[in-house]
Amino acid sequence: MVKNGLVVSRTHLFDNATPVEETYRTLDDLVRCGKVRYVGVSNVTGWQLQKIVDTQRQLGLNPIVSLQQQYSLASRDSELEPFQVCKNEGIGVLPWSPLKGGLLTGKVKRGEKPLQGRLGWVAQDARRAYQSHPLWHALPEQMFDIVDTAEAIGKIYGRTIAQVSIRWLLQRDVTTSVIIGATSLAQLDQNMAVNGWSLSADEMAQLDKISTTELPYPYEMIFRANEDRMNHYISGGFVKSLGS
Template identity: 70%
Template sequence: MGPPLKKPERIKQQYSLASRESEFEAFQVCKNEGIGVLPWSPLKGGLLTGKVKRGEKPTEGRVGWVASDESRKMQSHPVWHETPDRVFDVIDLAEKIGKKYDRSIAQVAIRWVLQRDVTTSVIIGARTLEQLDQNMAVNDWSLTADEMKQLDDASALDVNYPYLTINLFNADRVNGCTNDYYVAF
């Protein structure tokens, strides 16, 4: 037999205001086991930058690249017309919050990911130095607990089977690993 498996200190997961599926199981396990999450694609392939508009076919970025040939569609860069209205509502809310701080939609989206209690950092991508500078400028401000809740509520996914049933039959149980906590900086 080989050496015992080392418990991972962190996992990498796609996670954003437009992609919260990991919260149903993976993040609960991570919280329970003390494993941090290093999210990737916090802007969902450019969808959460504000460049993609509701009802308008994009022409730039990864989402525009997929719009020109939908066979390129992947989880990290979706087809724009399949994007749920909920995501465009989140973009509108992020824009409103961003104006309060003189920040971009992308900066609000990255800041939200960074303030999640399970995340340790975030993997960002940038095509230009300007994008990198903008994405890195998220460390000198924070979202309030109320703003985090607004973004949570707007981006919440429908709870389907089996999670709906699990929640129903375990409503009287308390599991601290299933609660969402924010980190204030």
């Protein structure tokens, strides 16, 4: 994969059948011989990511620089564990599915079966449903509340729901860039129009609040206890998640 002119090699998933040492020694060999500039990972849990980081450190390997993970206003679960590791270890996040299969474009209406896009494709056959493009009638009401809030904020700036959703991602403290997809050049141009303007702190807070979910134990207890604590000797200190 080429990102910003640099060759990046990443693992797609954590592989239970292959020793971590074997995988990352191999990737390190590719870096050392000049075939790859940087190494990244994708779709991991927090403990898996930390295991990778610790293994690389123990073996003196080139460290991973990025995590490619599903992340959007409609999918914030990675804030609980993987992004804590990213903040602590200085790893950049590259969100994929930033519009949740088209949900965060506003094309999917409350109570209406979608007829186009990926969610429309899933609606034709429930067996196609996947975490990143779910079945429309299984979506919680909160998802449409998020869309309504993004739409209201977008009207202030003359921006679309999709642009507001991507802008929110770009202003998150762990995000370095956003991976977007498009079915036309017009759609690509529209989704790229997220520079030159910013959401205010209050608007970010509105989007944070409407998209947050109740924190389960022990996260709520840990985040609350650490709300005002910061270790300045680590890369980014402690990250408060889901509604920070």
